[in-house]
Amino acid sequence: MSLLRHDITTNDWVIFAPERARRPHDRESGRASSSPPSGCPFCPGNERLAGPEIYTLRGGTAANSPGWSIRVIPNKFPALRIEDDFRRVEEGPLFRFMGGCGAHEVIIETPQHDRILAQQTPLEIEFVLRTLQLRFNDLLRDLRFQTIVIFKNHGESAGTSLRHPHWQLIATPVVPRTLRIKHAVAEDYFDATGQCLYCVLLHEELAARKRLVAENDHFAAVMPYASRVPFETWILPKAHQSSFGLVEPARFRPLAELLQAVLGKLWTGLDDPDFNLTINTAPRGDEGKEYFLWHIEIVPRLSRPAGFEMGSGMAINTVLPEDAALFLQSVESG
Amino acid sequence: MSLLRHDITTNDWVIFAPERARRPHDRESGRASSSPPSGCPFCPGNERLAGPEIYTLRGGTAANSPGWSIRVIPNKFPALRIEDDFRRVEEGPLFRFMGGCGAHEVIIETPQHDRILAQQTPLEIEFVLRTLQLRFNDLLRDLRFQTIVIFKNHGESAGTSLRHPHWQLIATPVVPRTLRIKHAVAEDYFDATGQCLYCVLLHEELAARKRLVAENDHFAAVMPYASRVPFETWILPKAHQSSFGLVEPARFRPLAELLQAVLGKLWTGLDDPDFNLTINTAPRGDEGKEYFLWHIEIVPRLSRPAGFEMGSGMAINTVLPEDAALFLQSVESG
Numbered sequence: 001m002s003l004l005r006h007d008i009t010t011n012d013w014v015i016f017a018p019e020r021a022r023r024p025h026d027r028e029s030g031r032a033s034s035s036p037p038s039g040c041p042f043c044p045g046n047e048r049l050a051g052p053e054i055y056t057l058r059g060g061t062a063a064n065s066p067g068w069s070i071r072v073i074p075n076k077f078p079a080l081r082i083e084d085d086f087r088r089v090e091e092g093p094l095f096r097f098m099g100g101c102g103a104h105e106v107i108i109e110t111p112q113h114d115r116i117l118a119q120q121t122p123l124e125i126e127f128v129l130r131t132l133q134l135r136f137n138d139l140l141r142d143l144r145f146q147t148i149v150i151f152k153n154h155g156e157s158a159g160t161s162l163r164h165p166h167w168q169l170i171a172t173p174v175v176p177r178t179l180r181i182k183h184a185v186a187e188d189y190f191d192a193t194g195q196c197l198y199c200v201l202l203h204e205e206l207a208a209r210k211r212l213v214a215e216n217d218h219f220a221a222v223m224p225y226a227s228r229v230p231f232e233t234w235i236l237p238k239a240h241q242s243s244f245g246l247v248e249p250a251r252f253r254p255l256a257e258l259l260q261a262v263l264g265k266l267w268t269g270l271d272d273p274d275f276n277l278t279i280n281t282a283p284r285g286d287e288g289k290e291y292f293l294w295h296i297e298i299v300p301r302l303s304r305p306a307g308f309e310m311g312s313g314m315a316i317n318t319v320l321p322e323d324a325a326l327f328l329q330s331v332e333s334g
Numbered sequence: 335m336s337l338l339r340h341d342i343t344t345n346d347w348v349i350f351a352p353e354r355a356r357r358p359h360d361r362e363s364g365r366a367s368s369s370p371p372s373g374c375p376f377c378p379g380n381e382r383l384a385g386p387e388i389y390t391l392r393g394g395t396a397a398n399s400p401g402w403s404i405r406v407i408p409n410k411f412p413a414l415r416i417e418d419d420f421r422r423v424e425e426g427p428l429f430r431f432m433g434g435c436g437a438h439e440v441i442i443e444t445p446q447h448d449r450i451l452a453q454q455t456p457l458e459i460e461f462v463l464r465t466l467q468l469r470f471n472d473l474l475r476d477l478r479f480q481t482i483v484i485f486k487n488h489g490e491s492a493g494t495s496l497r498h499p500h501w502q503l504i505a506t507p508v509v510p511r512t513l514r515i516k517h518a519v520a521e522d523y524f525d526a527t528g529q530c531l532y533c534v535l536l537h538e539e540l541a542a543r544k545r546l547v548a549e550n551d552h553f554a555a556v557m558p559y560a561s562r563v564p565f566e567t568w569i570l571p572k573a574h575q576s577s578f579g580l581v582e583p584a585r586f587r588p589l590a591e592l593l594q595a596v597l598g599k600l601w602t603g604l605d606d607p608d609f610n611l612t613i614n615t616a617p618r619g620d621e622g623k624e625y626f627l628w629h630i631e632i633v634p635r636l637s638r639p640a641g642f643e644m645g646s647g648m649a650i651n652t653v654l655p656e657d658a659a660l661f662l663q664s665v666e667s668g
Contacts, residue, residue, distance in 0.1 A: 007560035009519060009531065014560040014649045021652035079642070079650050094538055095559050151641030159640025170642050178647025181515075185343060197343065204428055225429050226341035226348040278645030299644055306493025307485030308413070308504050310633055311612030313512025315348045316413050318355035 002080060002100030004174065006088075012177045015079050015100065023077035025161040041076070042108045042164035044068070051076055054105060055135065057127060069124075070131050071108040078104035079170055086144050086173040103139055103171040107131055113164050116154065116272075118263035120165075125256035128167065130249070132279070135169055137245045145171035146284060147179060150244070155274025157301045175283060183283055183292060190291035198293035202236050211325045214261050214333075218254040221262045223321035229303065230319035231270065231328070233262055235296040242282035244294045259296065264333030266300065274301040336414060336434030338508065340422075346511045349413050349434065357411035359495040375410070376498035378402070378445045385410055388439060389469065391461060403458075404465050405442040412438035413504055420478050420507040437473055437505040441465055447498050450488065450606075452597035454499075459590035462501065464583070466613070469503055471579045479505035480618060481513060484578070489608025491635045509617060517617055517626060524625035532627035536570050545659045548595050548667075552588040555596045557655035563637065564653035565604065565662070567596055569630040576616035578628045593630065598667030600634065608635040 002017035024041075041049035044066035052064055054072045061067030080102025088098045109128045110120060117125065136148050152167045153160040189197040205211055205222040213221040213233055221235045235258055241247065247255070266273055281294040309315055336351035358375075375383035378400035386398055388406045395401030414436025422432045443462045444454060451459065470482050486501045487494035523531040539545055539556040547555040547567055555569045569592055575581065581589070600607055615628040643649055 005560040007558070007562075008523075008535070009558075010516060011519060012560070012562075012648065014562055014651055016651050016654055018652055018654065018657075020650065092538065094535060147646065149642055149645045151645045153640045157638065159638040159643075168641070170646075172646070172648065176646040176648040182344060185345060189342075201342070201428060204426065224341070224343075226339040226346070228341075228346075228348055276641035276644045278641055280645070297645070304491065304493040306487045307502070307610035307612055308483055310610045311483045311485045311614070311631070312481065312504075312506070312510040314346065314506065314510040316354065317348055317350050318352055320350055320352065323352075 001084065002078070003084075004098050004100060006096040008094050008096075010177065013172075013174045015172075017077075017079045017100065020077045020079060023161055040113055040162065040164050042071075042106075042162060042166060043113050044111045047071075050106075050108075055131065057131065066111070068111060070110075070127060072131065072135060073106050073108070075104040075106050075168065080104055080172065082142075098173065101144055101173045103142075103145065103169070105135060105139075105169045107135065107167040107169065109165050109167060116165050116267075117152070118260065118267040118272075120260065122253065122256040122260050125260055126252045129247075129252050129256055129259075132167060132169065133245060133247060133252075139169070139171045140245060140284065142171070144173055146175045147172045148281075149176075150279040152277040154277070155272075155301065157304075158274040158276050179280075179283070182280075183286075187291045196240055196290055196293055198236060198295065199240050202238070202293070206238075211321045213265065213325050213328050214258060216254050216258055218251055219258045221258055223325045225321065227317055227319075227321045227324075228315040229299055229301075229317055231266065231273070231300045231302065231324045232321070233266075233298045233328075235259060235262065235298070236293055237295070240290065241294060242289055242292050243287040244279050244281040246287060247294075261333040262298065262328075265328045265331045266298070268333065269328055269331035270300065270302070275299060276301065335418065336412070337418075338432050338434060340430040342428050342430075344511065347432075347506075347508045349506075351411075351413045351434065354411045354413060357495055374447055374496065374498050376405075376440075376442045376496060376500060377447050381405075384440075384442075389465065391465065400445070402445065404444075404461060406465065406469060407440050407442070409438040409440050409502065414438055414506065416476075432507065435478055435507045437476075437479065437503070439469060439473075439503045441469065441501040441503065443499045443501060450499050450601075451486070452594065452601040452606075454594065456587060456590040456594050459594055460586045463581075463586050463590055463593075466501060466503065467579060467581060467586075473503070473505045474579060474618065476505070478507055480509045481506045482615075483510075484613040486611040488611070489606075489635065491638075492608040492610050513614075513617070516614075517620075521625045530574055530624055530627055532570060532629065533574050536572070536627070540572075545655045547599065547659050547662050548592060550588050550592055552585055553592045555592055557659045559655065561651055561653075561655045561658075562649035563633055563635075563651055565600065565607070565634045565636065565658045566655070567600075567632045567662075569593060569596065569632070570627055571629070574624065575628060576623055576626050577621040578613050578615040580621060581628075595667040596632065596662075599662045599665045600632070602667065603662055603665035604634065604636070609633060610635065 004013045047064045056068045057070040058068035080100045084101040085099030086101035148171045186197045211223045276299045282292040338347045381398045390402045391404040392402035414434045418435040419433030420435035482505045520531045545557045616626040
C-alpha cells in the first residue's frame with residue numbers, strides 16, 4: 001500500500017510506494033541483446049506474468065493470450081492504486097498524508113522485445129498514441145484524479161527497469177506543484193496578453209528556425225531557448241489545443257510521423273541515447289481554455305544532475321539548443 | 335564563456351556552460367582504487383594542473399606547492415565567472431539572457447586522494463567547514479552575487495567527475511526560483527504564526543524521535559517527514575540561525591562531529607553510497623531575519639528519477655523515513 005505525504009517546506013506532495021523497491025530489473029534494460037530474456041513479462045506468451053489486461057488491440061485471439069499488438073495492464077508494482085483512500089489526514093499541525101489513491105498503468109507498445117520506439121513505423125506509433133489518449137480520457141472520468149501524467153523511460157539511466165518497449169500512465173489525486181506553477185505562469189501570460197504563451201513561443205520558433213528540428217503541416221519539433229539539458233526537444237501542435245485528450249483522430253498520423261522522425265534523429269545522431277518523454281497537458285477542467293498548449297517533452301539523459309542542481313533547482317547545460325538543433329537537422333532519422 | 339537564459343514558461347534561469355563539456359573525468363571517480371591516478375589535479379605535487387590557489391591552510395610552504403591541508407582554487411571548467419557581464423539583454427519579447435557572471439570555486443578538503451569525508455576526523459571536517467564559511471562570506475561581499483550554493487558530490491551517480499574529495503561553491507547572479515519558493519513558503523509561515531517553520535519542525539522531530547538519526551548539544555540530524563529519496567537526511571542547528579555565514583567558530587566542532595557521525599552511518603549502513611550534500615541558507619539581506627533556519631541536506635543517490643518525476647516534479651520514494659532512521663540509528667558510524 002502506498003501513501004502521499006505533504007512537504008510543508010515546499011507544498012509538494014511525495015509518493016511513498018515501498019512495494020516498488022521489489023520490482024524486477026532485467027539485465028538488458030540498457031542496450032539491445034541478441035535474444036529477449038525468457039522471463040520478460042511483456043513478451044507474448046508471458047501474459048500471465050504481467051497480469052490481466054485493461055485494454056488490448058488484438059486480432060481475434062482470446063484475452064490475456066498472445067496475438068495482440070498493443071496491451072495495457074495495471075503496473076504490478078504501482079506507485080498509486082484505484083482502491084486506496086484519498087482523504088487527507090492531519091498528523092499534528094505540521095504533517096499531513098493521504099492514501100495512495102490513483103492509477104498506474106503500463107502500455108506495452110509492441111509484442112517485439114527489442115523494437116524500440118524510434119524503430120517503429122508511424123502506423124505503429126499512431127496506434128500507441130491513440131491508445132494513450134483512450135486510457136487518458138477513460139481515467140479522467142474518475143473525478144478523484146487531478147492529473148494524469150503520461151511518460152516513457154528509455155534506457156537504464158532514464159530509470160527504466162524493463163527494456164521491452166512500454167509507456168506508463170500515472171493518475172495522481174493531487175495536482176503536482178511543478179505543474180501548478182507551469183500552468184499559473186501560462187495563465188498569467190494569457191491574462192496579460194490575451195495569447196497562449198506556448199503558441200506565441202512556437203510562432204517565434206517557426207519564424208526564427210534556428211531551434212527547429214523538424215516539422216510537418218500539423219506539428220513542429222523545437223529545442224527550447226532555455227533547454228535544461230542537451231538536446232531537450234519539444235513537439236507542439238501548430239493549432240491551439242489545450243489537452244492531449246482532445247487531439248482529433250486524423251492528427252495522430254502526422255504526430256506519429258514527427259515523433260518517429262525526431263526519435264530517429266536522436267537515435268542516429270546520439271547513438272541510441274537514454275531519454276525520458278512526457279506529455280504535458282492542461283489541468284482537469286481547463287481543457288477548453290486558451291492559455292495552455294499540450295505538448296510532448298523529450299529529455300535525453302546525457303548528463304547527471306549533481307549537487308548544484310539539487311541545491312538550487314537551476315540546471316547547468318553544456319550545449320546550446322541552436323547547436324544541438326543544427327546538428328540534428330542534418331541527421332537522417334534512422 | 336557561459337551565459338544564463340531565462341525560461342519564460344517557468345521563470346527559471348538556466349546556466350549554459352559549453353566549456354564544462356570538456357572537463358576531465360577520472361576512471362576511479364566511483365570506488366576506492368589501490369593507488370591514486372598520477373594525473374589527479376587535486377593531489378599534492380600537481381598544484382600546477384589545478385591552477386593557482388585562492389586560499390590555503392598550509393604549514394609554511396610556498397603558495398601553489400605541496401604542504402597544504404586544505405586548498406581552494408577556481409574551478410578550471412567554471413559554470414560562472416567573476417569577469418562575465420551580469421546585465422540582462424532582451425532578445426525580442428520572449429527571450430532574455432545575461433552573461434555568466436558569478437563564481438565557481440573548488441575546495442580540496444584533504445591532500446589524501448582516497449580520504450573521503452566519512453573517514454576524516456572531526457577536526458579535519460571542522461577546518462573544511464570553516465574554510466567554506468570563509469569563502470562564503472568573502473564571496474557575499476560581491477553585491478552582484480545573489481545566492482551562494484555550497485555543495486558536495488560524492489560518487490559517479492552523484493555527478494562527480496574527480497574522486498579526490500572536494501566541495502564546490504557556486505555564486506549565481508540571480509536567485510534560483512526553487513530557493514525563492516522555499517524561502518517564500520517559510521516567510522508565509524512566519525507571517526502567519528510568528529515562528530520559524532524549520533525550528534518548529536525540528537522541535538517536533540526532537541519530541542517524536544522517530545525520524546531522528548543522531549544529535550548532540552547543538553545540532554540534530556533528522557529525516558524529513560516527506561523525504562524525496564530514501565535516506566534523505568538534514569542536519570539543523572538547535573538554536574535559531576538564518577545564515578551559514580553567521581555560524582560561531584565554537585559551533586563548527588559539534589557540527590563536524592555530527593556530520594561525521596551521519597556520513598559514517600550512511601557509509602557503513604549503505605556501503606559507501608553516492609550522495610549529494612548541499613548547504614541551505616537564508617537569501618542575501620535576510621541573514622538577521624527569523625523565518626529561515628540554515629541547514630545541511632544530504633541526498634543519497636540510491637535510485638534514479640524517471641519520466642514521472644520529470645513530468646510532474648513529484649518524487650516517488652520507496653522507503654519511509656521512519657524505517658530509514660530506525661535502521662541508521664542502530665548502525666555504527668564507521
